[in-house]
Structure formats: C-alpha cells, structure tokens
Amino acid sequence: MSNVTTVQSVDRAIYILEKLKENPNGLGITELSVTLGVSKSTVHRLLMSLFKAGFVKQDPLTDKYQLGLKCLELGDVVSENLDVRKNASPLLNELSFKTGETVHLVVMELNEMVYIDKVESPETIRMYSRVGKRAPMHCTGVGKVFLAHLPIDEVEKIITEKSMRKFTENTLITKEDLYAQLDIIRNRGYAIDDQEHELGVKCAAAPIMDSRGTIIAAISVSTPIMRLDSNKFNYIISEVLAYSQKISESLGSFLTFN
Structure with missing residues (x-):
C-alpha cells in the first residue's frame, strides 16, 4: 500500500469517526458511502478495521454503526490529563516555593514521559526543560515511578521497544539493575534520578494516582x-x-503512599 493510499485511508477513517460523533444513533454503510463519496466496499473495509480496534460498534437491531468504547477510553485519558493538570497547578506552585526548586508534572505517552506542566525555580541556575518535552523512562525519576507501577510484561515491552540507552555513567543499562531499583521504588513510594539522565542534576519523583x-x-x-x-x-x-x-x-485517591 502506497503512502498516499495509507494517508487517504486514515483521513477517511477519521472522517467516519467524526460523522458517527455527529450521529449518536448511528449510520449505515450506504449513508457513510454517500457522505464520504466512496464505494460501499471501501466503507465496509474501513469500518471493519475500526470495529476490530474497538473504535466503532454495530447495533444488532439496526445494523448501523456507532462510536465504540475505545473512543470513551481515549476520552477518559485526555480528561484525566486535563484534570490532573488543573488540580495540580496550585500545588505545584506551592511545592516549588517550599523547596526553591523546579517542579514538573509528567504523564506517560507512547512509552515515554511527556512534561505537561512546569514551575521554574526562582534560582539563577536552572535546568533546561519545557512543557511538551519527552524523556525516556529507564533513567528519569518520573519514568521509573511509572515503571514501578506497571505490570511486568508492560515494563518488558517498553524496555524492548525503547532499549536502555546510556546517557551518563550513572544510567542503569541492565534489566536486572532496573528491576532491583523498581522493587525499592515500590517499597518506599518514590524514585530518585541521581544524574542518570543529565550530569549535574538530581531529582526526586512520586506518583499521582486516580480514584x-x-x-x-x-x-x-x-x-x-x-x-x-x-x-x-x-x-x-x-x-x-x-x-x-x-x-x-x-x-479522588484514598491511597497512602508512604
């Protein structure tokens, strides 16, 4: 399949999802075919791909297609990220004021850490970072906190996909060393990045849990x-x-971390 054909299919799939969003009672293949301006067979193929992935479902009584639960799941993730940033913002400012240092709020996306909020230290000497920046998981405090709270098979998958690149002499580069540290993190409730990602910088990180x-x-x-x-x-x-x-x-969490 050519790149042009692939992009065209993605565009059409997105269009179908948008149309189903506008029609909560569902749409049939013929309606989508006319609206999209393509053959019924093309619409059916796209719907089957979306159906297998959980993005659409089919009403057994009307045979019409509606948005599936996968869309709700994605919406929940986006909503949680927005909620956590809104709820955390004043507390991040307090934490930075009390410690006099730079504070970050980070989420996991595509097996990497993404900085979604930051409060800068008032000190003259600061670390470079920005909202939207991505960072690896195996050598950052926030990344190791996440790994410590993920199922072991997911940790294995992340390590295999992303590898354990060495950034400094302190970077953990073997699974055995990483797993031993994850056990410690689970027991004490926080993680430390001791110049593992960037020389001259040390950080402490802890998890944010939902209800x-x-x-x-x-x-x-x-x-x-x-x-x-x-x-x-x-x-x-x-x-x-x-x-x-x-x-x-x-x-809404009632857990005690330490």
Missing part, C-alpha cells in the same frame, strides 16, 4: 547537585511525597 489506584501522572523536584546536601534532598523527598499525596487526593 482507582492507577498511576496517571508523576511529579518531580529537580535541582542542580551544587545546591544539594543530604538534609535538603531528604526535605525535597518528603515534600514530593506529601504533594503527590495531596494531588492524588484531589483526584
């Missing part, structure tokens, strides 16, 4: 090691845990 006890985001406090001593970093850890709990509670 079902599922991890949906993570927060971290990052700081240049030149500003750290053991007392300050222990304080940062305690505050990260406290604020991850507060944000989770604002989303």
Whole structure:
C-alpha cells in the first residue's frame, strides 16, 4: 500500500469517526458511502478495521454503526490529563516555593514521559526543560515511578521497544539493575534520578494516582547537585511525597503512599 493510499485511508477513517460523533444513533454503510463519496466496499473495509480496534460498534437491531468504547477510553485519558493538570497547578506552585526548586508534572505517552506542566525555580541556575518535552523512562525519576507501577510484561515491552540507552555513567543499562531499583521504588513510594539522565542534576519523583489506584501522572523536584546536601534532598523527598499525596487526593485517591 502506497503512502498516499495509507494517508487517504486514515483521513477517511477519521472522517467516519467524526460523522458517527455527529450521529449518536448511528449510520449505515450506504449513508457513510454517500457522505464520504466512496464505494460501499471501501466503507465496509474501513469500518471493519475500526470495529476490530474497538473504535466503532454495530447495533444488532439496526445494523448501523456507532462510536465504540475505545473512543470513551481515549476520552477518559485526555480528561484525566486535563484534570490532573488543573488540580495540580496550585500545588505545584506551592511545592516549588517550599523547596526553591523546579517542579514538573509528567504523564506517560507512547512509552515515554511527556512534561505537561512546569514551575521554574526562582534560582539563577536552572535546568533546561519545557512543557511538551519527552524523556525516556529507564533513567528519569518520573519514568521509573511509572515503571514501578506497571505490570511486568508492560515494563518488558517498553524496555524492548525503547532499549536502555546510556546517557551518563550513572544510567542503569541492565534489566536486572532496573528491576532491583523498581522493587525499592515500590517499597518506599518514590524514585530518585541521581544524574542518570543529565550530569549535574538530581531529582526526586512520586506518583499521582486516580480514584482507582492507577498511576496517571508523576511529579518531580529537580535541582542542580551544587545546591544539594543530604538534609535538603531528604526535605525535597518528603515534600514530593506529601504533594503527590495531596494531588492524588484531589483526584479522588484514598491511597497512602508512604
């Protein structure tokens, strides 16, 4: 199949989903064929692909097609990400004020970490980061927090797909070392990135849970090691845990992380 044909099929599939959104009672193959301006066989092929993926369903009484539960699932993910950012925003500011360091709110997308909010440190020396930036999972605090709360088969899949690239001398590059650290993270409730992704930067991260006890985001406090001593970093850890709990509670979680 050529690239042009593939793009055309994707465009038509999106168009079908848009039309089904506008017609909650459903549409039949003939109606979609006329609206789309293509043959019934083409519409049927596209619908079958969407049906197998769960994006559409067929009413057994009318034979008409409607949006499937997969669309609801995707909508829930988007809604959760919007909710967690809205609920977390004032607390992220508090956490940055109390620690004097940069705070990030991060979610997982396509087996990577994506920064969806940030509060900059008031200090002159800061780390480079931006909302929308992507980062690997195996060598970041937020990434390891997520991995610690995922099923082992999913962790295996992520490691296989993304590999364990070495960024610094501190980066974990074997599954055995990573799994041992994930056990520690699960037990203590937080993760540390000790110059594993970027030299000179250390961070502490903790999970954000929803009402079902599922991890949906993570927060971290990052700081240049030149500003750290053991007392300050222990304080940062305690505050990260406290604020991850507060944000989770604002989303309906009743879990105690530590």
